[in-house]
Amino acid sequence: MFTRGILAAMIVAGVWILLHVLIMQIRPARRRIRAMLTGYLCSLPFVYVAYRWLPLPVDAPTTGDAYVGLGLFHAYLSHLLLFFPYMQLFSHVERSVTGRLLVMVMQAPGHTANLGDIQRAYSTGDMVEQRLALLEQNRFIVQREGRWHNRAKGRALAVAMACSCRLFRSKAQSERL
Numbered sequence: 001m002f003t004r005g006i007l008a009a010m011i012v013a014g015v016w017i018l019l020h021v022l023i024m025q026i027r028p029a030r031r032r033i034r035a036m037l038t039g040y041l042c043s044l045p046f047v048y049v050a051y052r053w054l055p056l057p058v059d060a061p062t063t064g065d066a067y068v069g070l071g072l073f074h075a076y077l078s079h080l081l082l083f084f085p086y087m088q089l090f091s092h093v094e095r096s097v098t099g100r101l102l103v104m105v106m107q108a109p110g111h112t113a114n115l116g117d118i119q120r121a122y123s124t125g126d127m128v129e130q131r132l133a134l135l136e137q138n139r140f141i142v143q144r145e146g147r148w149h150n151r152a153k154g155r156a157l158a159v160a161m162a163c164s165c166r167l168f169r170s171k172a173q174s175e176r177l
Contacts, residue, residue: 005074007057008050013082016043036090040083044076051075097127 020039029035050056051072104121105113132148135141140154150158164170 002071002074004056005051005071005076006078008047008054008075009078009082011054011056012043012046012050013079013086015046016040017086032090033087036083036087043079047075047079048072 016039020036023029024032024035100122101118104118105111108117132141132143135154136143138153139151140157141148142151143149
C-alpha cells in the first residue's frame with residue numbers, strides 16, 4: 001500500500017507537471033504560481049483514481065478500509081511532497097541570477113564570456129528595478145516619498161523568509177563569499 005501510494009502520486013504528479021510545462025510553452029500564465037497551484041489542485045482527484053484503479057506493478061491490496069486509508073494517505077502526502085520541489089525548482093529557475101548567468105555564458109560565442117559582455121547583456125541595476133516594480137505590482141511593497149515600504153503581504157513573506165533563514169541557517173550571498 002505504501003509503494004502503491006507513492007507510485008500513484010508519482011504518475012499523477014508527472015502527468016500534471018508535464019501538462020503544466022506544455023501549457024506554459026503554448027500560453028504562459030501571468031501568475032505562474034497560481035497556475036501551478038491550480039494544476040496541483042485539479043490533479044488531486046486523479047490521485048485517488050490512480051491509486052484505486054491503475055494497474056500498478058505492486059502486489060498490495062487496495063481493498064479494505066485500513067489498506068485504502070493508509071495507502072491514500074501515502075499517495076496524497078507523496079503528491080504534496082512532489083509539488084513543493086517542483087514549485088521551488090520552477091520559481092528558482094525562473095528568477096535565479098546564477099541560472100541566468102550560466103545560460104548567458106553557455107550561449108556566448110565559444111561558450112565563454114568576459115565580465116564586460118555579461119554586464120552589457122545583464123544589468124543588475126535594471127534587474128533590481130524590475131524586481132521592485134514586480135513586487136509593487138503584486139502588492140508586496142509600496143513606494144512613498146521615494147522609499148519602499150512592505151505591505152502586509154510583504155511583511156508576512158519577509159517574516160517567513162527570516163524564520164526560514166534562521167531555521168536552515170542560510171546565509172546571504174555576501175556572507176558566503
